[in-house]
Amino acid sequence: MAEAATLHHFAFDPASRAARLALGEIKLAVQEQAVRPWDPESPIHALNPSGLPPVLETRHQGRALTLRGLSAILGFADDASAGALLPGDAGERAEARRLVDWFARPFTDDVDAVLLHERMEKPLLRMGPPDARNLREGREALRRHLALFEALAGERDWLAGRRLSQADLVAAAHLSVLDYFGEAPWPAYPALKGWYAKIKCRPCFRGLLGDRFPGVAPSAVYADLDF
Amino acid sequence: MAEAATLHHFAFDPASRAARLALGEIKLAVQEQAVRPWDPESPIHALNPSGLPPVLETRHQGRALTLRGLSAILGFADDASAGALLPGDAGERAEARRLVDWFARPFTDDVDAVLLHERMEKPLLRMGPPDARNLREGREALRRHLALFEALAGERDWLAGRRLSQADLVAAAHLSVLDYFGEAPWPAYPALKGWYAKIKCRPCFRGLLGDRFPGVAPSAVYADLDF
Known part of the structure; x- marks a missing residue:
């Protein structure tokens, strides 16, 4: 499981919101860091080649792990919670x-x-x-x-x-x-x-x-x- | 595991090709059925609300299972192959x-x-x-x-x-x-x-x-x- 995490997000971006909901559901404590993706100076451009939030920086099994984009975060949330966000059927x-x-x-x-x-x-x-x-x-x-x-x-x-x-x-x-x-x-x-x-x-x-x-x-x- | 399967696809649609590659990688035998999604009479419109291929019709644990769209098919291919298409790391x-x-x-x-x-x-x-x-x-x-x-x-x-x-x-x-x-x-x-x-x-x-x-x-x- 993760040890400490920062979620780079924009509060009114649907993908960012979905990431916050998923991390909340699996009870992963994250520090939320607001980004402004339309600003060319935003740190999001260095964090994600797409230039878009959400990006989750966390630690996993002792190593730094950067999850870029909603699919990576949803998949990680599932992996880290024994599939809490995908039905078994x-x-x-x-x-x-x-x-x-x-x-x-x-x-x-x-x-x-x-x-x-x-x-x-x-x-x-x-x-x-x-x-x-x-x-x-x-x-x-x-x-x-x-x-x-x-x-x-x-x-x-x-x-x-x-x-x-x-x-x-x-x-x-x-x-x-x-x-x-x-x-x-x-x-x-x-x-x-x-x-x-x-x-x-x-x-x-x-x-x-x-x-x-x-x-x-x-x-x-x-x-x-x-x- | 699946018992019999039909993949509805269009040969030059990238998502359909990705589905064929994934099913080939996990060695799931499928019958390929070509569809013409731009034709309003195409059966793809009844198979998938999006009107788009790929759609996989298969059987799983004795039940009919319809997988609509590439994510569903890639996810199924992973699930059915103990994660052959996603790295463990x-x-x-x-x-x-x-x-x-x-x-x-x-x-x-x-x-x-x-x-x-x-x-x-x-x-x-x-x-x-x-x-x-x-x-x-x-x-x-x-x-x-x-x-x-x-x-x-x-x-x-x-x-x-x-x-x-x-x-x-x-x-x-x-x-x-x-x-x-x-x-x-x-x-x-x-x-x-x-x-x-x-x-x-x-x-x-x-x-x-x-x-x-x-x-x-x-x-x-x-x-x-x-x-």
């Missing part, structure tokens, strides 16, 4: 892996790259007000994705099956950022809302609910466990 | 996972989405001749990425360290498609060329070297083990 494992990929690819492209660009990156990089058409398209894409997750949440205890998995942490990470900016239309997706209420109560979520984005207050329900 | 595991992600994200966006779009998708979808500027930009991006892999291949036996891993299979899958179309400038990257020669000789590679793209002959070196 082969079908549920496959679902967990499929859903983690789903967020990395179509969800990030269809939703985050549009809605979070308008709501988060533009104020951060002083790029002017959000574009109404992009907001509309991003919200429509989000609703298409939420309809898929609503079906899963209606059939299963957790998104990949009977056990909490990486898929739940990654999904909650992405949706929690959208929720901060008031972009998560929970009432229309009751089963998914029930799933989110369940994961939001877990101790690993506490840090995220205390995050504040400069100049933007969180939505009314963001930190409310009984929303 | 924690640092090498992290590197393997980092590099698999690297191909999924910046490499696919910077190189495949540009060069393979021009060389492969346009003829396939009858979209007209390649665009010279895109070809130039895609080739420049490829060279930036190859310089990173050349450094790794110069320092390590395999891309993630001392053992062959998922990272080598995924990297070889992407580069082999580019190589078919004559887009892999091997002579400028001697260490990487040595790595590719080593992986190309493995039995798992044989099927790929026999693939033919309609109307485009493979590059002179494509199937040459001593290129």
Whole structure:
């Protein structure tokens, strides 16, 4: 097991949030170090060739170990916890892996790259007000994705099956950022809302609910466990 | 272990190729079923909500099991082979996972989405001749990425360290498609060329070297083990 750890993260980056949730779930104590990946002077560029958080610096079996990117951190969290974040059942494992990929690819492209660009990156990089058409398209894409997750949440205890998995942490990470900016239309997706209420109560979520984005207050329900 | 398996794949899709290599490495006999994901009538759309190959249908412990997408298939291949495709060392595991992600994200966006779009998708979808500027930009991006892999291949036996891993299979899958179309400038990257020669000789590679793209002959070196 690890001895001491620093997580380099950006509080509103979904991958960084998923790493914090995973490390919280396996109860690995980490010191959180905020990075600003858009700043060319940020130390993240020396830590990761991709220039992106999350990066975990830890010690493992007496040696320094640097884990670059979410897959490496999720895999390490699983390895270090005897598979706490992947179900034992082969079908549920496959679902967990499929859903983690789903967020990395179509969800990030269809939703985050549009809605979070308008709501988060533009104020951060002083790029002017959000574009109404992009907001509309991003919200429509989000609703298409939420309809898929609503079906899963209606059939299963957790998104990949009977056990909490990486898929739940990654999904909650992405949706929690959208929720901060008031972009998560929970009432229309009751089963998914029930799933989110369940994961939001877990101790690993506490840090995220205390995050504040400069100049933007969180939505009314963001930190409310009984929303 | 699995009892009978069908892999739904497209021969020139890098993720499908990586799945074939992984299943070949762990010696899982699969029947290959070609799909055309761009065809709305393709059975792939019913098999995978993403509409994309690869999908593996197999049996596991007496039950039907459908593995959707490369992560699910790579994970299954590891699980079914006692970790044959991930090194035991924690640092090498992290590197393997980092590099698999690297191909999924910046490499696919910077190189495949540009060069393979021009060389492969346009003829396939009858979209007209390649665009010279895109070809130039895609080739420049490829060279930036190859310089990173050349450094790794110069320092390590395999891309993630001392053992062959998922990272080598995924990297070889992407580069082999580019190589078919004559887009892999091997002579400028001697260490990487040595790595590719080593992986190309493995039995798992044989099927790929026999693939033919309609109307485009493979590059002179494509199937040459001593290129």
